[in-house]
Amino acid sequence: MVKTDIGYTTVDAIVVRGRDLSKEIIGKFDFIDMIYHTTFARMPSAREKTMVTAILVTTADHGITPSSLAARLTYAGAPEAMQAAVAAGLLGAGSVFLGTMQNAAEMLIEAGRELGPDAGDEAVRDVARALILRYRQERRPLYGVGHPIHVNGDPRVATLRELARANDYYGVHWRLMDAISEVLIQEQGKKLPLNAVGAIASIVADMELDPMVARGLALVGRSAGLLAHLVEEKTQPIGRAAWELVLQDDPRNEVP
Structure with missing residues (x-):
């Protein structure tokens, strides 16, 4: 038999994680409730809802990006298939754009195993130094630091850190991520402040969620932003x- 624990449908009802969708969920759950109910088979606490909401809001949009351009260009070619445009915007979520929250969370969780929850600041810095050195030697990208635009610091980070502290999710992974940025800036002279990727990864790691959830929530949040871009693209x-700018940049092209 092939089945899922998430839900099933009968002639008269739709059941999700043991609850009747029509009678027990619609009108009673908000979206974060539903994410937790379907994904973790439980309801979120108030502080979990606060942090997940913050992640969804943070990742929704920040203007013209590769994902929003991909969505708009796809819509321009196939306005009858809005879902294809949203999908196009999400397909590029990987190790360079949007999907890096998962990579950063995996990095923090792996390195954080060397630290206890009450590890001292110098111990955390030592792990940060070792991680930076190892990643450099292995020629691996260091996730969660630097930004092409916010070169003096990502304005989202302070707000996310404050929320994490207020909701008791500023733990060893947040401290390690902060230490990585501090070592790079203060000891190695590199202008690589903590960015939103590092902040969200720290939240997910300190919430003890699967790193895959970091990327998943980013995709859910970005879907809302892509919808906004497509609504605007229509009008x-x-x-x-x-597209025409690209054509004009190459003298061999004739812009139609």
């Missing part, structure tokens, strides 16, 4: 204009 299109 204020820029996808074709972006």
Whole structure:
């Protein structure tokens, strides 16, 4: 038999994790409740809801990005398939854009195994130094630091850190992520402040969630942002204009 514990459908009802969707969920659950109910088979605490909401809001949008451009260009070519445009925007979520929260969370969880919850500041810094050295020797990208635009510091980080502290989720992984950035800046002279990827990864790690959840929540949040771009593309299109800019940049092309 092939089945899922998440839910099933009968002639008269839809059941999700043992609850009747029509009678026990719709109108009673908010979206974060539903994420926890379907994914973890339990309801979230108030502080969990606060942090997951913050992650979804943070990842929803920040203007023209590879994901929003991909969505807009796909919509420009196939306006009858809005779902394809959203999918196009999400397909590029990987180790360079959007999906890096998972990579950063995995990095923190792996390195954090050397530290107890009450580890001293110098012990945390030692682990940060060792991690930076190992990643450099292995030519691996160091996740969660630096930003092409926010070169003086990502403005989202302070707010996310404050929320994490207020909700008791500023733990050893947050401390390690902060230490990584501090070592890079203070000891190695590199302008690599903590970014939102590192902040969200720290939250997910200190919430003891699977790192995959970090990427998943980023995708859920970004879907809302992509919807906004497509609604705007319908009335204020820029996808074709972006394409024409590329054509104009190559003298061999003739812009139609």
